[in-house]
Amino acid sequence: MGQRVGVVGAGMTKFVRRANETGKELAWQAAKAALDDAGMTLDDIDCVAMGTAPDAFDGVHMKSEYLADGSGAWGKPYYRTYVGGGTGVFVTIQGWWQVASGQFDTCLVVAEEKMSSVQPHPQGAFITIFDNMIERELGPNLLWIFALEMNRYMQVHGLDKRDIAAVSVKNKRNAADHPAALLGQADITVEDVLNSETLAWPVQRLDVSPVTDGAVAVVLAAEHVAKRTTDKPVWVEGVGWHLDTAYWTNRDLYYPRYVEYAARQAYEMAGIREPRKEIHIAEPYDPFDYKELHHLEGLQLFEKGKAPEAMKDGVLNRDGDLPSCPSGGLLGVGNPIAAAGLMKIAELYWQLGGQAGARQVPGDPKKGVAQAWGDLMQVGTVVVMGR
Amino acid sequence: MFEKLSHPEDVRRVEGHIPIAHRYTPGVAGTAFFEELKEGRFVGARCDACGTTYCPPRIFCERDFEALEIDVKVGPKGTLESFTVGYTGLEGEPLDEPVTVGLVRLDGADTVLLHFLVGEAEPEIGARVEPVWRPKAKREGTILDLEGFKLSG
Amino acid sequence: MTSRKPRAVPDAPPRVILGPESLSDAQFRTAVGAIDHQVDARYAWDTGVAISRFLQGLKAGEIWARYCRQCRRTLVPPRMFCEECFRPNDRWVRVADTGTVNTFSICYIRWDMVKLDDPELPFVLTLDGIDNMAGFMHKLGEVAPDDVHIGMQVEAVWKPEAERTGSILDIEHFRPRDAKLRKAKAGAKRKPAAKTRKAG
Numbered sequence: 165m166g167q168r169v170g171v172v173g174a175g176m177t178k179f180v181r182r183a184n185e186t187g188k189e190l191a192w193q194a195a196k197a198a199l200d201d202a203g204m205t206l207d208d209i210d211c212v213a214m215g216t217a218p219d220a221f222d223g224v225h226m227k228s229e230y231l232a233d234g235s236g237a238w239g240k241p242y243y244r245t246y247v248g249g250g251t252g253v254f255v256t257i258q259g260w261w262q263v264a265s266g267q268f269d270t271c272l273v274v275a276e277e278k279m280s281s282v283q284p285h286p287q288g289a290f291i292t293i294f295d296n297m298i299e300r301e302l303g304p305n306l307l308w309i310f311a312l313e314m315n316r317y318m319q320v321h322g323l324d325k326r327d328i329a330a331v332s333v334k335n336k337r338n339a340a341d342h343p344a345a346l347l348g349q350a351d352i353t354v355e356d357v358l359n360s361e362t363l364a365w366p367v368q369r370l371d372v373s374p375v376t377d378g379a380v381a382v383v384l385a386a387e388h389v390a391k392r393t394t395d396k397p398v399w400v401e402g403v404g405w406h407l408d409t410a411y412w413t414n415r416d417l418y419y420p421r422y423v424e425y426a427a428r429q430a431y432e433m434a435g436i437r438e439p440r441k442e443i444h445i446a447e448p449y450d451p452f453d454y455k456e457l458h459h460l461e462g463l464q465l466f467e468k469g470k471a472p473e474a475m476k477d478g479v480l481n482r483d484g485d486l487p488s489c490p491s492g493g494l495l496g497v498g499n500p501i502a503a504a505g506l507m508k509i510a511e512l513y514w515q516l517g518g519q520a521g522a523r524q525v526p527g528d529p530k531k532g533v534a535q536a537w538g539d540l541m542q543v544g545t546v547v548v549m550g551r
Numbered sequence: 552m553f554e555k556l557s558h559p560e561d562v563r564r565v566e567g568h569i570p571i572a573h574r575y576t577p578g579v580a581g582t583a584f585f586e587e588l589k590e591g592r593f594v595g596a597r598c599d600a601c602g603t604t605y606c607p608p609r610i611f612c613e614r615d616f617e618a619l620e621i622d623v624k625v626g627p628k629g630t631l632e633s634f635t636v637g638y639t640g641l642e643g644e645p646l647d648e649p650v651t652v653g654l655v656r657l658d659g660a661d662t663v664l665l666h667f668l669v670g671e672a673e674p675e676i677g678a679r680v681e682p683v684w685r686p687k688a689k690r691e692g693t694i695l696d697l698e699g700f701k702l703s704g
Numbered sequence: 705m706t707s708r709k710p711r712a713v714p715d716a717p718p719r720v721i722l723g724p725e726s727l728s729d730a731q732f733r734t735a736v737g738a739i740d741h742q743v744d745a746r747y748a749w750d751t752g753v754a755i756s757r758f759l760q761g762l763k764a765g766e767i768w769a770r771y772c773r774q775c776r777r778t779l780v781p782p783r784m785f786c787e788e789c790f791r792p793n794d795r796w797v798r799v800a801d802t803g804t805v806n807t808f809s810i811c812y813i814r815w816d817m818v819k820l821d822d823p824e825l826p827f828v829l830t831l832d833g834i835d836n837m838a839g840f841m842h843k844l845g846e847v848a849p850d851d852v853h854i855g856m857q858v859e860a861v862w863k864p865e866a867e868r869t870g871s872i873l874d875i876e877h878f879r880p881r882d883a884k885l886r887k888a889k890a891g892a893k894r895k896p897a898a899k900t901r902k903a904g
């Protein structure tokens with residue numbers, strides 16, 4: 165479809181609880197790192213796609229305009245995208261359109277979030293997720309939605325919390341090898357997770373990825389440019405995105421069908437017929453441990469209710485048959501909402517290019533899938549990458 | 552089709568507010584700028600590639616994307632690039648006293664700074680201005696460490 | 705675009721910028737130049753045709769839905785068009801105020817992460833008598849957290865008519881239909897015994 169597009173560079177800041185840097189400075193740090201990684205300067209960039217979640221997090225109006233300078237957009241065609249947590253993968257898709265269409269040959273894709281600005285706690289900025297007319301008066305908090313979904317998922321399939329907690333352990337251990345990680349912990353155990361404070365049953369503290377500050381950037385290039393820039397570009401082979409109803413109380417939360425529809429679009433474009441066999445690495449969105457499993461099922465990599473078993477059997481470990489979140493994910497690296505999704509794209513670029521260092525998945529992986537989610541619980545955004 | 556409402560008063564309103572507060576860190580450039588401001592000085596940053604001197608300073612040039620050092624002395628005087636007089640407040644209420652704000656390009660800088668214009672003299676575009684500082688003991692490292700700019704005599 | 709030889713992929717792990725400057729909580733609170741700002745965003749939202757009627761219904765102690773005859777769904781929360789068929793839907797239908805617990809949580813913290821003494825029980829209600837999934841979020845009451853289960857049958861407990869204003873809170877909470885599962889409201893006190901007893 166159009167020009168073939170490859171990822172030729174990636175960069176990111178460390179993910180931290182509170183950065184002194186403003187959002188502009190964070191965006192620049194990541195964008196500069198990505199350009200340096202690609203061996204390019206801003207002159208080599210034709211357009212910029214920027215992804216960042218609600219203005220309310222950073223607390224600035226027109227966040228895209230505010231971040232334009234740090235995103236390298238001065239004097240260039242530029243736009244911002246925003247689908248909540250799905251943004252990090254979706255902005256990659258938007259960057260892909262720009263190059264695949266043939267209108268541009270290179271695109272700098274940047275994602276940033278500065279969650280620490282919201283006082284007293286970022287939770288307050290999430291309150292608007294709830295309906296202003298019939299939900300907010302109940303005094304809800306964001307954890308309710310996750311707890312309600314997690315409970316339903318566990319109940320419908322009769323799942324054991326241990327197998328879910330194991331995902332948090334896997335990711336935090338994986339993150340110990342990620343230079344940008346906030347929460348990497350090589351010695352965490354399932355008991356630690358099960359003993360952590362219950363916030364909104366069944367959600368416990370260590371099931372949750374804390375929101376952080378951070379930024380990530382990748383450079384996309386058309387095939388003829390990519391081949392001049394690096395001898396190992398990683399191609400964007402399939403993209404998909406899908407939105408389900410915002411009436412979240414009218415659908416069964418146990419299964420993310422919007423992830424399935426987005427995944428099918430992406431797999432079809434990438435020519436993938438048997439995802440479980442053909443995909444070597446998965447980076448599903450993991451703001452909570454159960455979500456990774458939930459999303460792996462939506463991605464058609466495991467049957468409904470069967471991802472926890474795969475966790476238990478070691479399939480999802482870095483040395484397993486289908487490594488999932490070898491980066492350490494949101495649970496391990498941190499969660500600056502939009503940047504977290506783009507971190508997964510960057511991870512696939514590093515993994516498939518053999519550059520992931522201590523996190524490298526063995527066995528010469530060639531195809532990966534990155535997925536993000538969010539909005540009002542109902543967006544699925546998927547990108548398939550390959551060599 | 553949609554039903555027609557015969558009693559518009561039946562359409563209800565739900566009142567609410569969005570309770571959000573923020574704390575903005577100054578950033579790396581901001582920290583340097585405000586620390587100097589507290590001392591009664593202006594500092595900028597210059598990009599060697601394009602020659603632009605930014606004040607307030609930045610840690611990167613938005614044109615060239617190069618990293619910048621924040622070490623250029625600018626001001627204290629400057630030139631008034633533009634100004635306006637405001638008569639109404641944030642919610643449209645009339646102000647007791649009109650407020651004059653101006654864009655000031657400090658000597659040595661290529662960018663402008665927004666602040667109040669103080670003093671009795673009538674502002675004029677192109678006029679030379681100088682800073683009016685708050686007493687040192689009252690400076691906290693915010694933009695209000697400056698009371699504003701006044702026309703140079 | 706400067707032309708260059710294809711760059712060999714480095715063996716070392718990827719370059720990661722050493723920023724940002726991470727601040728401790730104390731540093732964050734005292735940073736020179738940091739600014740606090742309270743957003744004072746106040747709103748008066750028109751509830752629209754569907755929710756106006758819905759809230760009017762709640763004030764009267766009733767739950768009203770819209771019906772789409774094309775996909776045959778009964779819609780709660782009501783909306784004037786069916787988002788699946790993308791057409792205006794057909795009529796108002798009154799529905800029962802009973803249902804089952806589709807999912808629930810036991811929440812020990814408030815929206816700003818302050819701990820609660822008594823946990824709250826948010827849940828998703830699936831209304832009785834409707835083939836498709838219809839319902840809304842609310843809270844359970846008069847039940848011990850450990851007794852709540854998915855599939856539990858519940859009924860609305862309405863505020864007294866004089867206290868209803870046309871709000872989701874006109875329903876105080878939902879409680880188990882099975883009286884054996886109900887417990888007294890938290891903090892409910894026994895009424896003091898009457899000083900004199902009625903004869904007979």
